[in-house]
Amino acid sequence: MIRTSLIKTASPALKLTTPRLASSSLRSTSVLSITLGCHVSRQLSTSSIRPNESIFTSKQIHSESTKGRGKQELHQASLKEGSPLTQHDAVSTVPVMVRGDWVLFHPVYSSEELKAVEVLHRNPKTIGDKFAAGLVKFSRTIFDFVSGYKHNVNPPTPGMTLEELRKAGYLLSEKQWLERILFLESIAGVPGMVAATLRHLTSLRLMRRDSGWIHTCLEEAENERMHLMTFMTLRQPSVFFRLMILGAQGVFYNLFFLSYLISPKICHRFVGYLEEEAVVTYTRCIADLEAGKIPEWTNLPAPEISIDYWRLNPDAKLLDVLYAVRSDETTHRFVNHSLANLNPATDVNPFALREPDMHVKGTKIEFKRSESEDYVQKSHELMQQRTNELPPQ
Ligand SMILES: [Fe+2]
Ligand SMILES: [Fe+2]
Numbered sequence: 104m105i106r107t108s109l110i111k112t113a114s115p116a117l118k119l120t121t122p123r124l125a126s127s128s129l130r131s132t133s134v135l136s137i138t139l140g141c142h143v144s145r146q147l148s149t150s151s152i153r154p155n156e157s158i159f160t161s162k163q164i165h166s167e168s169t170k171g172r173g174k175q176e177l178h179q180a181s182l183k184e185g186s187p188l189t190q191h192d193a194v195s196t197v198p199v200m201v202r203g204d205w206v207l208f209h210p211v212y213s214s215e216e217l218k219a220v221e222v223l224h225r226n227p228k229t230i231g232d233k234f235a236a237g238l239v240k241f242s243r244t245i246f247d248f249v250s251g252y253k254h255n256v257n258p259p260t261p262g263m264t265l266e267e268l269r270k271a272g273y274l275l276s277e278k279q280w281l282e283r284i285l286f287l288e289s290i291a292g293v294p295g296m297v298a299a300t301l302r303h304l305t306s307l308r309l310m311r312r313d314s315g316w317i318h319t320c321l322e323e324a325e326n327e328r329m330h331l332m333t334f335m336t337l338r339q340p341s342v343f344f345r346l347m348i349l350g351a352q353g354v355f356y357n358l359f360f361l362s363y364l365i366s367p368k369i370c371h372r373f374v375g376y377l378e379e380e381a382v383v384t385y386t387r388c389i390a391d392l393e394a395g396k397i398p399e400w401t402n403l404p405a406p407e408i409s410i411d412y413w414r415l416n417p418d419a420k421l422l423d424v425l426y427a428v429r430s431d432e433t434t435h436r437f438v439n440h441s442l443a444n445l446n447p448a449t450d451v452n453p454f455a456l457r458e459p460d461m462h463v464k465g466t467k468i469e470f471k472r473s474e475s476e477d478y479v480q481k482s483h484e485l486m487q488q489r490t491n492e493l494p495p496q
Contacts, residue, residue, distance in 0.1 A: 206329065207322050210431055211414045216461035217426040220433045222386055224379055225440055225468045231366065235373040243380050250283060254387060265396065277399040280388055281338045288331040289348045290355055291381065291435075294374045295324030297359050298367070315455025316447070319438060326431050329412050333424060336406040367447040375440035375469070378432050385429035392422055433465050434458070440469035453478045456486070 227233040247253065251272045258273045268274040275283065299320035306313045340348070363370045391397050405419040413427040438454055445452075453475040458464070470478060 206412065207318075207325050209412060209414055210326065210427070210434070212427060212430050212461060216465070217430055219462045220382065220386075220429055220465035222379075222383055223436070223466075223468045225375065231369040232372055235369050236376045238373060239376040239380060250279070252279070252283070265398075268396075274391065274396055277397050278338070280391075280397065281334060282340075282344065283384070284334050284388075285331065285338070285340060285344070286348065286351070287381065287384070288327055288334065290351060291377070292324050292327035292331060293352065293356050294359055294363075294370065294377075295320040295322070295327065297356065297363055298370065299324065301360070301363050301367075314450065315452035316442070319442075319452055319454050323435055323438070326435075329408075330428050330431065333406050333409045333412070333428075336408060337403075337421075368443050368445075371439045371443035371447075375436055375443055378436035378439060381432040382429060382436055385425055385432060389422065389425050389429065392425065430461055430465070433461065437464040437467065437469060441475060444469060444472045445475060450475075451479055453482070456482045 225232075227236040252275060253272045255273050258268060258271065263271070263273070265274065269276050269279075299317045302313050302317050302320065306317070359370065362373075388397075392400055395401065400421050403421040405415055405421055405424045409415060409424045409427070410417060410419055413424070415423050415427070438458075441453065450472075453470065459467075459478075
């Protein structure tokens with residue numbers, strides 16, 4: 104059989120267990136990809152990394168940056184600023200004291216990649232697809248209605264001022280944009296964690312390998328949480344807003360948990376459609392900001408946490424953050440629609456070792472199952488090539 108199957112039992116060669124590359128973490132992946140000079144993975148999209156800085160050494164760079172400060176100096180700073188252990192607001196302590204590389208990976212994009220994103224929609228084909236797409240559409244409509252937002256590039260009365268457009272609900276103010284983003288990001292971080300949890304438990308329970316899905320799901324969950332942490336630095340939500348998130352999380356987490364037990368495929372499809380909407384939302388936000396319709400944000404500097412996470416230039420603006428977040432959402436769109444085309448019980452996650460760059464993910468809605476097969480096959484060949492190049496031990 105020349106065509107390699109995604110089904111791990113049918114294709115032992117594709118098991119992600121090559122001893123030297125057994126870890127499916129993206130750090131080891133990136134070593135593989137970059138060493139091979141293969142312009143495909145997220146880690147290769149590093150043209151915006153500052154000189155002398157490598158994604159592999161981010162941990163060391165941060166260690167170095169704290170090494171320069173003596174223990175005494177750090178202790179004094181901690182006393183002055185309050186102990187990070189006793190400040191309840193973890194966000195505010197991060198830039199001060201916690202400089203370690205605490206995230207699973209840093210999504211870094213070239214400027215061409217950031218602009219390569221297109222608003223795409225996948226036509227529902229199966230009943231499950233239609234159900235997932237309908238549910239997302241329904242949720243979006245309700246959410247827009249409740250928040251009083253009626254997006255319209257051509258408002259009924261021409262010549263309306265910014266204030267009038269905002270008052271009539273055709274434009275969101277910066278406060279409304281933030282509320283919308285914070286609420287959505289607090290929900291968006293749930294599915295990846297639920298999927299990872301359930302797959303983790305399945306792996307433990309059945310005592311079999313997961314085929315690389317858990318890490319991708321965890322990365323998505325963390326990526327969404329980093330979106331939330333970034334925008335949190337711009338606005339502290341009210342008690343009422345926090346209560347709304349609490350209620351929504353309680354309902355959504357449990358519903359998604361039960362749904363994922365019943366049909367992981369439909370759940371990934373649902374997330375794929377949800378991410379389509381996220382790309383639309385950020386595209387509109389970027390368009391409004393670039394058109395001067397959110398003047399409060401025009402020259403707003405990017406939060407420090409975002410500069411660190413996306414490896415942005417030190418003088419980056421909030422607009423750069425929005426472009427990076429939109430690219431992340433595009434990845435979620437592509438990955439979830441592609442995963443929904445696979446058999447979650449038997450197929451290998453094609454993105455466990457590497458991912459296409461934004462020129463693919465931004466312009467293509469999904470990998471069909473046969474494309475995922477080809478992609479895994481190529482990953483396997485690259486791994487083999489890399490293994491052959493390593494000096495004998
Ligand atoms: Fe997000
Ligand atoms: Fe997302």
